[in-house]
Amino acid sequence: MVKQKILCVGGAGFIGSHMSHKLANSDNYSVAQADIWSAKLKIRFENKPFAFHHIDISSDDDELSALVADHDIIFNLASKASPRLYVQDPLAVAKLNLFDGSKVIDACVKHRKKLVHFSTSEVYGKALGSTEPFSEDLSNCVTGPIRNHRWIYSTTKQLLDRMIFAHGRQSGLKFTIVRPFNVVGPLIDHVMVGPDDGAPRVFSYFMSALMNGEPLRLVDGGKALRTFIHVDDLVNALIAILDNPAKSNGEIFNIGTPQNEIRIADLATLMRDIFAANFEMSSVRSDIVTVDGQEFYGEGFEDTERRMPNIDKIKGLGWTPRIMLKDLLEDTMRYTWENRHRLTQEAMDAME
Template structure:
């Protein structure tokens, strides 16, 4: 049975409700349904406008607490978005990354199996591993994986996420669906280093930070790697397609991405410079020229990379009737426009 959006008796638990994806999902659930929300996170700055909503209950906690896990699992729908997912932390904090992405979600999965809750777990496209330049579409059912050497702690995140997928899929009695995002981007993504976070954010926020600060965009190893960028608004539409087609979604893994938005990181930098110049009304040639940097020098010892990540989206189209729609330049403009407005005063 599909979930009924007009049923006020349904409560969805959103773990990571204050994060980038979680904040958008929270807004969408409150706007598109009559459901209640039980939101869990350790940071709520993105959702200040929702903290006093009568349909919401918020808990400042994380999945490291077994009592919190048991409480979350009592709700009929549990969406788990909680994770350490910043690339620079994969090298510097591998044990913490593994605990965040395996130990804690595995405990939540066991609790949901006991309670009967439907667990929608967010994994990552990183589970496809160290793909090559000539890799074709990555398919949920048949694509294998190869990770880099143990010494490359870059793969701590991917291996933990993959182990969690294996655990969830094999857990008796669990109603589950796994989501593999392909570079969700949009307003509220990541942070600006030194303002509301430390370290190196993901590539779109890194490039946005450099543009706002008037610094060169850093092309790691020349920016040859290719990625697929997907609007967070498409991602939220996917979630609602999932809610509607619940029976088709159970015990399934779905890529969520926009294969039409594949681009090299070097081309991404060029597009973002052009869009930023347009938004600010300045000549593109007045912006600093991108700078090539070595991966290990930039991210730290243990860095490794995947050269291409292009998702097959046939499965979500066939089972859920969903396909991402937002074109790349629109995705980048809406992301950059938000970033400029949010951080311009803090950039100096």
């Protein structure tokens, strides 16, 4: 059987490296990577089992077009996803997500290739007091005022989703859009050397603080609710999408684990307990403190109160999430703890 050739644009990061690992020995698919750096792939793979193409999609238009022409399915994973970046460097977030992302869409249209586009649960914006889970085809996508830069990621990603849909109608583009809900697993973000080092997501803030003996900081009291999905479950959902092209074409899929909903304040306590039981090297026990959101992230921050996915659609492809919250945290914390010296700031700097 001829393998389908997958190209992962922005595939050398957290999710792309896991996907490559999973598909490395697949009978049905081969995977190539196109990215500006390969450090996470190097951590993951001693011997690279796939092709790596060093390209910058912001400038290497001809190379991107040629690579897309040479593959069957294009994943676009290139993204800057972290609330601190949305607030502190909104132009870079918009440029990569919207303008550079459009180039990937255009190349797929030109060469008539299937696009699997990584959207985000941020697209749903604020929960606005609603307790209903977010639905791909029914929920409104409502964000905040323009001066709150927090929403630039949400709105640029939303516009891209709308352009992909428009190309589906007007250009015959074959596509699937996926919306991950707070993915966690080995290799997520970087290990921080200090409390203001870089712009990771909540897992890495808390894990780094535990390892460094610093306080875990709850933004505005840690009232917000999130569901967390293990990256292995996410990758299995992507494979279900690949294996079901007829059912997945032209569709958006939420990918998350509703059972893993937790308040951020409770996440801090749970991670501190797991750390103390498994990894603590001394009697130092991190405090848990509250910080103001605007001070922690910067002016223009606003939070999403609750982000709960409806996953009925993706379950219709025969997939269901399997890894529950405690196992998810223990696995990711163990990997981070055991590899803390490799996951250094220096290695991560090379990846940015």
